[in-house]
Amino acid sequence: MVNSNGFYLLREVGRGSYGVVYEAIARKTGARVAVKRLQCDAPENVELALAEFWALTSLENRHQNVVQLEECVLQRKGMAQKMSHGNLRSKQYLRLVETSLKGMHPCYLWFVMEFCEGGDLNQYILSRRPDPHTNRSFMRQLTSAVAFLHKNNIVHRDLKPDNILISQKSGSPVLKVADFGLSKVCAESNQNNIVNINKFWLSSACGSDFYMAPEVWEGHYTAKADIFALGIIIWAMIERITFIDAESKRELLGTYIRQGTEIVPVGEALLENPKMVLHIPQKARSSMSEGVKKLLQDMLAVNPQDRPDAFQLEVRMDQVTCAA
Secondary structure, eight states, rough: OETTEEEEEEEEEEEEESSSEEEEETTTTTOOOEEEEEHHHHHHHHHHHHHHHHHHHHOSSTTTBBBOEEEEEEEEETTEOOOOOOHIIIIIIIHHHHHHHTTEEEEEEEEEEEEOOOBBBBHHEEEEOOOOOHHHHHHHHHHHHHHHHHHTTTOSSSSSSGGEEEETSSSOOOOEEOOEEEETOOOOOSOHHHHHHHOOBOOOOOOGGOOHHHHHHTTOBOTTTHHHHHHHHHHHHHHEEEEEEEEOOOEEEOOOEEEEEEEEEHHHHHHHOOOOOOOOOOOOOOOOOOOHHHHHHHHTTTSGGGSSHHHHHHHHHHHHHHOO
């Protein structure tokens, strides 16, 4: 058991290219929490860490389907300091960048968040028998989370089953959208958030291949890219379509197009052939309803203007899941 920055680290539960996640116990309260340690040893890592910080601290209200940030701690030169949104935006941000560029001192950001004991969406779905009721609940929870983020001018940009965690504290599974390292907080240009988020153009082609919309591959897209990624996730979840990740060798939920012996991400295939018709459902014995089928086809439209926005999607998802 390791004592660090006000919490006891119990075990490592996840590791990425620039951070490690631990299960931990808060020393003051005894509460079980998740602690993500991000090493700011390069400018790109600083940007990823700060993107997550901006997104989570910009939320004035909580949402049950978005992971909750409890606090953030900056550790440098053996000293630990809790960070506030205001001062990080100026002096502390500059210090972080300077430290990472010069590489003179180890520098870490520690994110303390709620702990999700149910693992990620891949683990949860693939370790259980198919359950239409759970699928419908997860579909509503996911669309509610994305609508909440878009209402708050946040484009996630890396929606995938790995970044959707499961909490079982209430007895029934509750999804938590997590990992905001690639997210973008869009500046407000007027008071209409719905217009804002869907007309704010982004140019950094980022995300995970199998969930990226066609326009993301081109590097010119809006928040509608999140809707496409959500469509891939839901389609794969309902029909349990998986692939083996080349790097981790894990079985992951994700839909794709088969071209000979190759599997190609749906977004990439649509970019190459915009007139391609997606076969939804993919499996002959699928129990997918006509309402869900039509909704998925709209979510995965090659032209983002033909996709529902997150607010329209939330209404339609309630309709098709209640009718199922």
